Amino acid sequence: MEDTPDGGKDETMADDIDQLTRRYRALAARLSDLGFISPGHLAHRYTYCGKPGCRCQASPPRPHGPYYQLTRKIAGKTITRRLNDAQAARYAEWIANQRELRATIAEMEAISGQAAELILRKDTTTT
Numbered sequence: 001m002e003d004t005p006d007g008g009k010d011e012t013m014a015d016d017i018d019q020l021t022r023r024y025r026a027l028a029a030r031l032s033d034l035g036f037i038s039p040g041h042l043a044h045r046y047t048y049c050g051k052p053g054c055r056c057q058a059s060p061p062r063p064h065g066p067y068y069q070l071t072r073k074i075a076g077k078t079i080t081r082r083l084n085d086a087q088a089a090r091y092a093e094w095i096a097n098q099r100e101l102r103a104t105i106a107e108m109e110a111i112s113g114q115a116a117e118l119i120l121r122k123d124t125t126t127t
């Protein structure tokens, strides 16, 4: 287990606090460049308003759209919002940023956990 290349796999138990610190710092640096974030997800969908005589009620039905629809959960309530193409492109980026933020934090947490074990072990041997 000595000559294992640093492949960046999370499960590998590094035995080196310096190496863990380097990986941790690299992740923290990635966060400092992160743009705005947003929860939720985007869907591209057609709608049927249900008004009698509308084209969406015709036979065959011709639905409205397609629209971009943003769905978010705010304080336990699901909120939907209609967006145009430009707005949807921005939200797609912010949603991707949030996903990256979560993944990065999870990785930092895993590295911290490994480091904590090594640091505690050192403390036990010195006291």
Ligand SMILES: [Zn+2]
Pocket (backbone or CB within 6 Å): 048, 049, 050, 051, 054, 055, 056, 057, 064
């Ligand atoms: Zn309609």
